[in-house]
Structure formats: structure tokens, C-alpha cells
Amino acid sequence: PHCSREKAFLAELGKEVPGLTVALYEGVEHEALWRSMCAQYGGVSCGPVPLTFIGDKAFIGFSEEEGPLEKHPVYNAYVGYSNQLIIALEEELGTSITNPLHRSSSQVVLFLGIVLALYLASYPLLGKxxxxxVWIGILAGIIIVSFFILIAVTPERTIKDFAEKLPFPGFVFVVALADGFNPCAFTVLIILLSLLTHTKSRKKMVLVGSIFIAASAVMYFVFIMAMIIVGSFFFSRYGVFIMRILGAG
Structure with missing residues (x-):
């Protein structure tokens, strides 16, 4: 999947950036060239794909997310964040390049804004x-679906960078909001709301709802702490071995 996503990414750049030539090679069919390039770039690991060579930099893998220029200690190549590929191309070509992923996100935001504005303008007609x-219920549905789509098309790094600039309570709120908009959570909430509505008792609704929120918070805390403790233990001892297995897979 990483190779196919990067091919689409590079194809967009090849169409729009003057002077850019994208050469694609299958490692199996051009193994000698592949290993020669890995050796020329300081002994880059030839195992995982995709490998991207731009100027004097070699990038391992591909991620539509944005991130810093960091070298992977196992593969001896830079992590293939989309923004770092763009920066490397800008340095080589001496021109400014717009990340095609940003453009598609902006188009989605514009489309959702138009849909929401049209629906709000329809109140005098549809509201009656x-x-x-019913009109407010549909509006709430449009807003929820819009949040799903926005979070899906917004790079994770963008959300993190925005959240990190906020005070700690704001950071927690933004990250929790982004995490909460997922199909699993909303499926559970719909079932829970259906059960609560069936009780026809506000006291029972408050009791069951409070227990659900408290239990969810405790389970999230336990699982996150377990992942941090167990993950740090295994990665401190077997990190290189685990990354090689994941890369080979």
C-alpha cells in the first residue's frame, strides 16, 4: 500500500512540477541497480520498499503525514514523510512546490463548507x-459526518502541531475530539443511546451514562499505560529486531 500511495503522490508532482522527472523501478526486476543505489547512498538497507532517492538524500517508506527530517537508525535512510520529500525536491529544483495532499484537503474543506452553507440557507424552505x-437533526448529522471527513483528510502531524500549541487542557480536548470521531465509538454510542431512551427514566440515563463514561476513561488509561510500559520495555531491548520484522513485512 505504501508503494501505490507514493506512486500516486509522485504522479501528481510529475504532472505539475516543471523539470521534474520521476523514474520508477521495481526492485525485483532491477536488483543490481537497486543495490548499487543503496551502496552509493551510504549503505542504505535494501530490504524494505519503497525507497526514494532525491539529490543526496535517500528516503525509506512513504507516509502522507508530515514529520521532521529524521534518519531511521535501522535502515540508514530518512523517514519518507511527504513534506520532507517536497522539501528535498525544492532544494534540488530551486523552486517552490505545493504538496498535492494539502490541495486535496483544502478542496474537501471548501466542499463541506459549501454543503453546510447551502443547508443553513435552506431553513426557510425545508425547516417548515x-x-x-427534524431539520436540526439533519444539521447535526451533516456536522458529524463533516468532522469524520475532515479528520480523515487532515494529516495527523497537522492535528498534533495545532494541539501542541494549546494549553494542556486544550491539547487533551483536541486530541480526544480527533480520536472520538471514529465509526467504532459512534456505533457504541448509538446502541447506548437507544438503550437509554428505552429506559424512559432520566435518573437511569444519568446513572448508566456516568458509568459508561467512567468505565471508558479507566479502560483507556489502563490500556495506554500498559502500552507505554510494555512497549518501552520491549523496544528498549528488542527495538532493532522488531523494526526489522515490521519492515520486512
Whole structure:
């Protein structure tokens, strides 16, 4: 999947950036060239793919997310964040390049904004026909779906960078909001709300809802702490071995 995503990414750049030539080679079919390039770039590991060579830099893998210029200690190559590929191309070509992933995100935001504006403008007509409650319910559905789409198309690094600039409570709120908009959470919430509505008792709704929130918070805390403790233990001892297995897979 990484190779196919990077091919689409490079194809967009090849169409729009003057003077850029993208040469694609299959490692199996051009093994001698592949190993020769790895050796020329300081002994880059030839195991995992994709490998991207730009100027004097070699990049391992591909991620649509944005990240810093960091060298992978196992593969002796830079991590293939999309923004770092763009920066390397800008340095080589001496020109400014727009990340095609940013452009697609902006188009999605514009489209969602137009849809929301049109629906809000339809209130004088649809509000009377559907009824105020139904119209507001549809509006809430549009907003929720829009959040799903926005979070899906927004790079994770962008969300993290924005959240890290906020005070700690704001950081927690933004990260929790981004994490909460997922199909699993909303499926559980729909089932829970259906059960609570069936009780027809506000006291029971508050009791069950409070227990659900508290239990979710405790389980999240336990699992996250377990992942941190167990993960740090294994990676401190077997990190290189684990990364080689993951890279080979």
C-alpha cells in the first residue's frame, strides 16, 4: 500500500512540477541497480520498499503525514514523510512546490463548507416542511459526518502541531475530539443511546451514562499505560529486531 500511495503522490508532482522527472523501478526486476543505489547512498538497507532517492538524500517508506527530517537508525535512510520529500525536491529544483495532499484537503474543506452553507440557507424552505426538530437533526448529522471527513483528510502531524500549541487542557480536548470521531465509538454510542431512551427514566440515563463514561476513561488509561510500559520495555531491548520484522513485512 505504501508503494501505490507514493506512486500516486509522485504522479501528481510529475504532472505539475516543471523539470521534474520521476523514474520508477521495481526492485525485483532491477536488483543490481537497486543495490548499487543503496551502496552509493551510504549503505542504505535494501530490504524494505519503497525507497526514494532525491539529490543526496535517500528516503525509506512513504507516509502522507508530515514529520521532521529524521534518519531511521535501522535502515540508514530518512523517514519518507511527504513534506520532507517536497522539501528535498525544492532544494534540488530551486523552486517552490505545493504538496498535492494539502490541495486535496483544502478542496474537501471548501466542499463541506459549501454543503453546510447551502443547508443553513435552506431553513426557510425545508425547516417548515420537515419541522424544526427534524431539520436540526439533519444539521447535526451533516456536522458529524463533516468532522469524520475532515479528520480523515487532515494529516495527523497537522492535528498534533495545532494541539501542541494549546494549553494542556486544550491539547487533551483536541486530541480526544480527533480520536472520538471514529465509526467504532459512534456505533457504541448509538446502541447506548437507544438503550437509554428505552429506559424512559432520566435518573437511569444519568446513572448508566456516568458509568459508561467512567468505565471508558479507566479502560483507556489502563490500556495506554500498559502500552507505554510494555512497549518501552520491549523496544528498549528488542527495538532493532522488531523494526526489522515490521519492515520486512
Amino acid at each position: 416542511r420537515l419541522g424544526k426538530k
